[in-house]
Amino acid sequence: MTDLLAATAELVDIASPSLAEGPFADLVEGWLRDVPWLTVDRHGDNVVARTELGRDQRLVLAGHLDTVPANDNEVARIEGDTLWGLGSADMKGGLAVFLELARTVDAPTCDVTYVFYAAEEIAAEHSGLLQLFRERPDLVAADAAILGEPTDGWIEAGCQGTARVRLSLTGERAHTARPWKGRNAIHRLGPILEAIAGYEAREPTIDGCTYREAIQAVFVEGGVAGNVVPDEAVLTVNLRIAPDRTLDEAVDAFRSMVAPWTEDGDGFEVVDRSEPAPPSLTHPLLAPLVEAGTPVRAKLGWTDVARFAEHGIPAINLGPGDSSVAHMRDEHVTRDSIERVHAALHGLLTAS
Known part of the structure; x- marks a missing residue:
């Protein structure tokens, strides 16, 4: 078999920052x-x-070509059975596996579509995967999909959704020497922040995978001058949403949560949103991975599996590398991780 660690190193040495993936x-x-x-x-x-x-069914194996900008780590370095370098985990190890399968498995048990797409690491408006769904949906049509994001050989089932909510509270300006003549909008944030800090996370279990929702304050804006009672305060909150409910349901629940401290004239705006994706572990194209003993856990973050789910294509995450070192200067991947993922996917495509 091809030395997949060396093959990944060759890919790492090919620069492919977002929007410059052409070569x-x-x-x-x-x-x-x-x-x-x-x-x-x-x-x-x-x-x-x-x-x-x-074949009766078609499976997509998808991975992004781009990396984040280099951080003195653009040159691949192999030490023993570990490869160090930009994109080694996220996700050129996965790409090396997909390229090996594409070039060696000539008669898979299902038809296979290998998708290598641009611009995953930046804003969605540039996404090559969304471009394909928008302009060439025929190329990504399938019954199920596997995204090669780094999971260290685990199936990370589905993904949680995410939304950012911008909550604007009003007040009335006054001199800070006479604050009773005004109303401090920043002070109005107090009980809302306390409620968020005390939030007890929902932990629904779906197909044996336990998800954990989150509500976190991520930005606070406000203030006019050092001697002025502020008449506006803006709080931005990030919601992480398990796939047992829709994003709209989660947003409505958050609206109800903060309702005791909001009033007419305040603002509530969803400024960014991405739906969750269900685990899909029982799909006939994906279930054999579980049956073969591939370990499973819930995906707590958000990935492009949600793009596939939005188009009616069940999807999971499965790739080599540890996502916790992605984008770091010491990003790396191990031979064992790459070879375990290759073995799992080769077994899936060949029923061996």
């Missing part, structure tokens, strides 16, 4: 066009390769 996409496209059993399409800096075997 990397060129190489991936060229490698895949050399595979006789694949049909390859290029759309922007997104490369899609598909088997066309007429």
